[in-house]
Amino acid sequence: MTDNQRAITEDQRQQALLIWDYHQMHHEARPADAAIGLGSHDLGVPAFCARLYRAGLFPTLVFTGGPNPTAPERFPRGEAVHFREHALELGVPDAAILLEPQARNTGQNITFSREVLAAVGITPSTVLLVSMPYMERRAFVTARKVWPEVEVVCASEPLEFDDYVKTIGNDKHVVDQLVGDLQRVIEYPKLGFAIEQDVPEDVHGAYESLIRDGFTSRLLDS
Template identity: 35%
Template sequence: MSDLSPQDRRDIELLWEFHLLDSGEVTADLLLVLGSHDLRVAEHAAGLYLDRAAPLAVVTGGAGKVTGGQWQETEAVRYARTMRARGVPADRVLLEENSTNTGDNFDYSRKLVAEHGLSPASGIIVCKPYMARRALATAAVRWPELHWSARPPLGTAWAYPSAETPLDRMINLMVGDLQRLRLYAVRGFQSPVEIPEPVWQAYERLAAGGFDQFVIRD
């Protein structure tokens, strides 16, 4: 996008840096791989499995707000296929195909793990970089008995966009997720997250400037 102002660019970087959390080279009992339109998350999850970050991957995702109108298969199925193609054994992957939002990802995956007789104590969330903070806040409420870490693919706000994740969509998603950090805590969907005032002001400017595709309006 060539029409971004210098203020827009600063605001985008603020949101990116706030959303992005990485726990470093930790290990856990399972990977919880949050499905979306971005297959780089599946590729990254495969790398973490092969690096022995966890012995099991739970891949979760039905039809999301982006993929629901694009894919003829669930996010979980496409992610799992991507991971198998990179060397993850099929019997080390559990699929959860019914979730349509982040809360569902945790609720349904928690049920799936219990149905398999597993009792993990820790998990690593693998998700889009700009989803990490909200995913951890959601985990704290929806699956609180596990110790959670986050290991998203890393990069900068300007290097991360791709043909599948164009910059415009990424900005809209970051803006929507920033709003949800505050709104969903009030609704009890996730734990409270302190949002610094400069970050909230950046959100407000970007939303007012038209990056409001995923802003909740009720």
């Protein structure tokens, strides 16, 4: 087992759980004018989009994302393209899907998706943002900054932390991602990329502890 695949200790798991819970917005998925499936390395996102579409929660779905920055070999034709194909396999009709294949970050995901919707005459008042479970809060604070007039509802595949880790198959990778996303929630408001959020003391302590333990591969360059 390489360092990047090493198992985490029980203490590290408990610290990660605090951050995992914080990242989730705990919104109730409800009907929206459109949904946006945010690009990532995780096919759980388009699968959950398909599930919500079949439940009748929205008529139009945008998949957004270019090449994955951390694993470009996973979706060589870009995240949005592969997500669309997966959703089609799961029964979402082609006519319901719009494609945004250029975005390289979350701000672009949301801004470019807004433009794609506008191009076909859709100006939503409510948008369902579908992401990986630990990306909900970062998606929310970014959307509230770049698209403040829309009501944002966050959703993700309803998995517990341990079950999600099993789907990815790499403990360290997931914890690195949790830490990196929390850093962005903390730092991006200072750069004008997101609205500010309160970070509870225990969550911030867990964040600092995991950084000390070396879960740093997704931290921003200093």
